[in-house]
Amino acid sequence: MSITYLEAIREAQAKLLREDERVFIYGQDVGGTFGGAFKATKGLAKEFPGRVLNTPISEDAIVGTAIGAALNGMRPIVEMQFADFSSIALNQILNHAGTHYWRTQVPVPITVRLPGGGTKGSGPFHSQSMESIYAHYPGLIVMTPATVEDAYTMLIEAVAIDDPVIYCEHKYLYYHLKADKLPEKGLPTGRARIARAGRDLTIVTYSAMVQESLSAAEELAREGLESEVVDLRTVKPLDTDTVLASVARTGRLLCVGESFPWGGATAEIIARVTSAGFHLLDAAPVRINAKDTPIPYHPNLWSAHRPSAKTIAAKARMLLRE
Amino acid sequence: MLQTAPRSKRTTAKKAPVHERFREAFRWMLLARTMEEKLVSLYRGGHITGGVYIGKGQEAISVACGLFLEKNDIFAPLIRDQAGRSAFGEPLVDVARTYLGSRLGPMRGRDGNIHRGRPSDNQLAMISHLGAMVSATVGALMAKRFKGEKKFVGLTAIGEGGMQTGSCHEGMNIAAVEQVPLVVVAFASHDLVERAIGYGFEGYSLDGTDLNACLDVIGSAVKRARAGRPPQLVVAAMLRLSGHGEHDDASYVTDEIKRQPFAQDCLKLAEKKIVDLELVDAETLRSWRDDAAAKVEEAITTAQQDPQPAGEKEDWCALHTRELLDQME
Numbered sequence A: 001m002s003i004t005y006l007e008a009i010r011e012a013q014a015k016l017l018r019e020d021e022r023v024f025i026y027g028q029d030v031g032g033t034f035g036g037a038f039k040a041t042k043g044l045a046k047e048f049p050g051r052v053l054n055t056p057i058s059e060d061a062i063v064g065t066a067i068g069a070a071l072n073g074m075r076p077i078v079e080m081q082f083a084d085f086s087s088i089a090l091n092q093i094l095n096h097a098g099t100h101y102w103r104t105q106v107p108v109p110i111t112v113r114l115p116g117g118g119t120k121g122s123g124p125f126h127s128q129s130m131e132s133i134y135a136h137y138p139g140l141i142v143m144t145p146a147t148v149e150d151a152y153t154m155l156i157e158a159v160a161i162d163d164p165v166i167y168c169e170h171k172y173l174y175y176h177l178k179a180d181k182l183p184e185k186g187l188p189t190g191r192a193r194i195a196r197a198g199r200d201l202t203i204v205t206y207s208a209m210v211q212e213s214l215s216a217a218e219e220l221a222r223e224g225l226e227s228e229v230v231d232l233r234t235v236k237p238l239d240t241d242t243v244l245a246s247v248a249r250t251g252r253l254l255c256v257g258e259s260f261p262w263g264g265a266t267a268e269i270i271a272r273v274t275s276a277g278f279h280l281l282d283a284a285p286v287r288i289n290a291k292d293t294p295i296p297y298h299p300n301l302w303s304a305h306r307p308s309a310k311t312i313a314a315k316a317r318m319l320l321r322e
Numbered sequence B: 001m002l003q004t005a006p007r008s009k010r011t012t013a014k015k016a017p018v019h020e021r022f023r024e025a026f027r028w029m030l031l032a033r034t035m036e037e038k039l040v041s042l043y044r045g046g047h048i049t050g051g052v053y054i055g056k057g058q059e060a061i062s063v064a065c066g067l068f069l070e071k072n073d074i075f076a077p078l079i080r081d082q083a084g085r086s087a088f089g090e091p092l093v094d095v096a097r098t099y100l101g102s103r104l105g106p107m108r109g110r111d112g113n114i115h116r117g118r119p120s121d122n123q124l125a126m127i128s129h130l131g132a133m134v135s136a137t138v139g140a141l142m143a144k145r146f147k148g149e150k151k152f153v154g155l156t157a158i159g160e161g162g163m164q165t166g167s168c169h170e171g172m173n174i175a176a177v178e179q180v181p182l183v184v185v186a187f188a189s190h191d192l193v194e195r196a197i198g199y200g201f202e203g204y205s206l207d208g209t210d211l212n213a214c215l216d217v218i219g220s221a222v223k224r225a226r227a228g229r230p231p232q233l234v235v236a237a238m239l240r241l242s243g244h245g246e247h248d249d250a251s252y253v254t255d256e257i258k259r260q261p262f263a264q265d266c267l268k269l270a271e272k273k274i275v276d277l278e279l280v281d282a283e284t285l286r287s288w289r290d291d292a293a294a295k296v297e298e299a300i301t302t303a304q305q306d307p308q309p310a311g312e313k314e315d316w317c318a319l320h321t322r323e324l325l326d327q328m329e
């Protein structure tokens, strides 16, 4: 048997619906025959009548409704059709869900699924990576699974968490990643994973950039350069300890993210490592992100806009020459 | 097909007031006005940090919003809903503690003034962003339906300005899609009730200065929602008799506007009715006033003696799941 990243997300939701009567799925066309924009909920409406609910195109109200339901004992899973459209729901997510526990001591257990990240030809409004915006605000957990196994166990974990979780699923990985079977249990939330061990440099990354970084590491290995790849799994909380421990082994840090370059997860990692582990560094840390323009449509432009195995490897070589 | 019910004509007191209900509502209005006058004087004396936002002129509508709800109903009050919050069951000391920043209040100094609530007691804690509470109320009602509860309603208030937000529009639309028992009560100086048709709500308009009309129309809207009718929109004509907050002297309100019928003070009108119809004698009226003043005094005194939060002792954790707190330092 082989199961894709997308199927893992569907399976996780099926399991949640089966085992927890508080769970319902809420989003545009999630209950239709297609099963949302990407089939992540295909067949679930039939299997779980009345619990996979179609919504109007009203991102603000979708999240607002989920918040109200969560406050009254439910565990809603919201599907945004594309992460990009969650901009319409920013107010409810950041100002309502994110502030609620702090203000009232009553947590808001919602999970918001954001199909994000670039795929060829998707252009400026169907390709965005939103994790850094959500991580910037207090009161939210931000998950960025990079493997089929994590896609499955982290979604189950997201629904179990009492706080609002932004679950960033990468569209490029939907069909590109496959696993033989789904695990019972994953690493604890907030724990990073060493995706590849190496002694010469640490590449810290998450989501689809884990795959690009692993390819880069292979390329570098052919040249005798051994990179350690750290998959953060969640960008908030950020597992600084695992990152520091890796940098302690390698002395060099490269951070890779698919979102825009100003601030964000990669900048945060570098800030933490330089202040807590300056003495561990043999060279100034570097980072690589998408370019500071909207995300282009044309495949030639798109593939140059985001980091790739090639550009990651090139940056790594530069860093290793320092 | 949903249809908008015919508007109730603005005929007040078509029938004699239900005296008991009228008296009870009046007392909540009086308490709200007394409390807010006290808050204003504390603000002027420099004893309140941040703003003070009052519901002067809106008490008749607001009290009707709170009065017909049961404990298990959902109430999402807004900025000018002191009367409704009290009628729904918010302890007065919650108000005092939130305005005075007490560590013992529902918001514990983390949020202030009207941004307060007790979501576990079905009183949602509004965020500033107007319109946002509409869909949250819808969600709360959907949860009750999921859980198999029966005969519940939710009510939220919104101003004419707040009604222009996309959030309010999305929220009302989703209420109609889900056919939840929601009542939206809008305070407006223009009649916006025609919007009900577009949303698939049943709509009613009324004179918001007339307590009896407020009790009748909002009371019936709550009843209809509870009975499974489509969502209800009530648009109440009134004028805010204060600035936006106490920092605002409302000098932009012209004398001409102030002479309009909708600019009358609902509390004065209600009191006049009580006197004219001899619903209670002068002695009782005085004792109600004294009682309101005493309750306000007690709430304020309590809050003034409360401990204040301290930055160095605060628990700076915005997550319920403490072990998932991002360790920044």
Ligand SMILES: Cc1ncc(C[n+]2csc(CCOP(=O)(O)OP(=O)(O)O)c2C)c(N)n1
Residues within 6 Å of the ligand: B079, B080, B128, B129, B130, B158, B159, B160, B161, B162, B163, B165, B187, B240, B244
């Ligand atoms: C989305 C949003 N934009 C702006 C504001 C700032 N604001 C607070 S009250 C207010 C006026 C609201 O008018 P209305 O809804 O008619 O109610 P009123 O204050 O007159 O009672 C504004 C603009 C806000 N709270 N939310």
